[in-house]
Amino acid sequence: MPIVASHCPQHRFVIVDINEARIAAWQSDKLPIYEPGLDEIVKKTLGKNLFFSTDVNKHISEADIIFVSVNTPTKVFGEGAGRAADLQYWEKTARQILENSITSKIVVEKSTLPVRTAEAMERILNSNGNGLHFDVLSNPEFLAEGTAVRDMEEPDRVLIGGRTTESGQRAVQTLVELYANWVPRERIITANLWSSELSKLVANAFLAQRISSINSISALCEKTEADVSEVAHAIGLDNRIGKYFLRSSVGFGGSCFKKDILNLVYLCEHYGLPEVARYWEQVVKMNEYQEMRFVSKMVSSMFNTVAGKRIALFGAAFKANTNDTRESPALEVCRALLEERADIVITDPQAMDNARHDLGELAKRVTFEADPYAAAKEAHAIAILTEWTQFKELDYEKIYNSMIKPAFIFDGRNLIDHKKLYQLGFNVYPIGKPALTHLQSH
Numbered sequence: 001m002p003i004v005a006s007h008c009p010q011h012r013f014v015i016v017d018i019n020e021a022r023i024a025a026w027q028s029d030k031l032p033i034y035e036p037g038l039d040e041i042v043k044k045t046l047g048k049n050l051f052f053s054t055d056v057n058k059h060i061s062e063a064d065i066i067f068v069s070v071n072t073p074t075k076v077f078g079e080g081a082g083r084a085a086d087l088q089y090w091e092k093t094a095r096q097i098l099e100n101s102i103t104s105k106i107v108v109e110k111s112t113l114p115v116r117t118a119e120a121m122e123r124i125l126n127s128n129g130n131g132l133h134f135d136v137l138s139n140p141e142f143l144a145e146g147t148a149v150r151d152m153e154e155p156d157r158v159l160i161g162g163r164t165t166e167s168g169q170r171a172v173q174t175l176v177e178l179y180a181n182w183v184p185r186e187r188i189i190t191a192n193l194w195s196s197e198l199s200k201l202v203a204n205a206f207l208a209q210r211i212s213s214i215n216s217i218s219a220l221c222e223k224t225e226a227d228v229s230e231v232a233h234a235i236g237l238d239n240r241i242g243k244y245f246l247r248s249s250v251g252f253g254g255s256c257f258k259k260d261i262l263n264l265v266y267l268c269e270h271y272g273l274p275e276v277a278r279y280w281e282q283v284v285k286m287n288e289y290q291e292m293r294f295v296s297k298m299v300s301s302m303f304n305t306v307a308g309k310r311i312a313l314f315g316a317a318f319k320a321n322t323n324d325t326r327e328s329p330a331l332e333v334c335r336a337l338l339e340e341r342a343d344i345v346i347t348d349p350q351a352m353d354n355a356r357h358d359l360g361e362l363a364k365r366v367t368f369e370a371d372p373y374a375a376a377k378e379a380h381a382i383a384i385l386t387e388w389t390q391f392k393e394l395d396y397e398k399i400y401n402s403m404i405k406p407a408f409i410f411d412g413r414n415l416i417d418h419k420k421l422y423q424l425g426f427n428v429y430p431i432g433k434p435a436l437t438h439l440q441s442h
């Protein structure tokens with residue numbers, strides 16, 4: 001929203017949240033999320049046409065357009081637990097909008113929602129009997145964490161879904177005009193409400209599917225001496241396949257992929273399509289397999305035990321350039337290694353606070369070390385779990401000299417020059433490529 005505000009000085013934007021600490025942090029020197037380039041944009045707009053507040057009711061009442069981007073986590077209770085989206089926050093918000101409105105409004109679904117949610121929202125909002133009219137639009141958010149500013153500044157597309165009624169189409173046009181302040185018109189596409197809602201789930205399912213597909217091939221590469229990077233390069237040059245999202249790794253993470261695929265799976269089951277449900281479910285299962293395969297490889301390579309061994313985890317964020325650790329493969333690897341009674345040290349340039357928070361009780365058994373050199377000191381192994389460029393630029397000779405021998409490095413992101421590491425003396429285990437090891441095999 002700060003980016004929208006920066007392009008639309010003629011409008012006033014107020015971001016409201018019930019979380020007071022977050023609202024305070026947005027107005028401080030340390031924003032609650034790390035996103036390259038975001039600080040400057042917030043500074044530029046704050047107090048001019050961008051405001052933050054916890055007074056949700058007041059700002060509902062004053063607004064012409066309300067963007068709702070509350071959380072829609074996977075349901076943990078009742079019917080659909082573990083797969084369906086928990087819509088309680090969204091529904092509460094709809095009721096709150098209704099209670100505090102004295103004028104008609106456009107309500108925009110920004111959160112990722114199951115297809116046909118807008119129908120339920122329209123029913124709640126238009127059940128007022130006081131002559132107010134609410135148009136519900138779907139405008140899914142396609143930005144990716146880590147590149148959010150660029151994705152908002154130059155989106156591949158903006159999707160707006162609305163009703164085909166006259167008032168629905170008027171609402172769609174209002175939102176088109178807002179985006180047209182900086183997005184070329186040909187990139188602003190409109191659709192019916194249900195296509196728009198479903199497109200977001202499908203986009204995430206397709207993106208995650210590419211990662212799971214290449215990761216499934218990485219397992220085969222490790223058995224056959226094929227190299228997954230070479231395979232990815234070779235197939236990616238086919239225009240029909242394309243080169244993006246073919247980097248094999250320890251797995252995907254983030255708050256959206258898993259939850260959105262499970263939500264899609266649940267929808268398919270709900271509509272009596274079990275084959276379709278199983279097809280997409282496998283994308284999530286493959287990801288869990290890849291994470292656990294990585295841990296098994298660590299344990300078996302280190303002579304079948306890591307108990308009491310110091311292991312440095314380089315990275316906690318689910319990917320580079322974010323402090324987000326939700327569903328991070330790094331934390332899954334951490335949990336599994338703690339089960340094996342390893343002595344874990346985590347280092348990450350941005351995500352240590354969130355990692356500590358997400359690990360909960362387990363955090364007490366982990367050392368957090370801001371300096372990667374100190375983290376690796378006297379460690380038996382390093383596992384690279386986030387593709388931060390900082391980790392690429394370290395002096396691995398210095399690191400090698402400070403470690404217990406034989407020293408192991410498990411590169412879960414294929415980030416570092418493996419040959420060079422091997423020449424320094426490391427036993428190197430990449431993803432989807434032959435291991436480079438000085439150990440005698442029996």
Ligand SMILES: NC(=O)c1ccc[n+]([C@@H]2O[C@H](COP(=O)([O-])OP(=O)(O)OC[C@H]3O[C@@H](n4cnc5c(N)ncnc54)[C@H](O)[C@@H]3O)[C@@H](O)[C@H]2O)c1
Binds near residue numbers: 022089111112113145
């Ligand atoms: N994180 C992403 O990259 C991303 C990208 C695209 C779409 N989305 C979707 O956007 C939605 C939000 O994701 P997020 O990562 O920002 O979640 P989040 O949990 O970080 O943020 C949601 C915020 O909503 C606030 N909130 C909850 N109920 C409220 C209420 N009644 N009134 C005011 N504020 C309320 C919470 O306090 C919280 O700060 C989800 O549906 C997600 O799928 C997220």
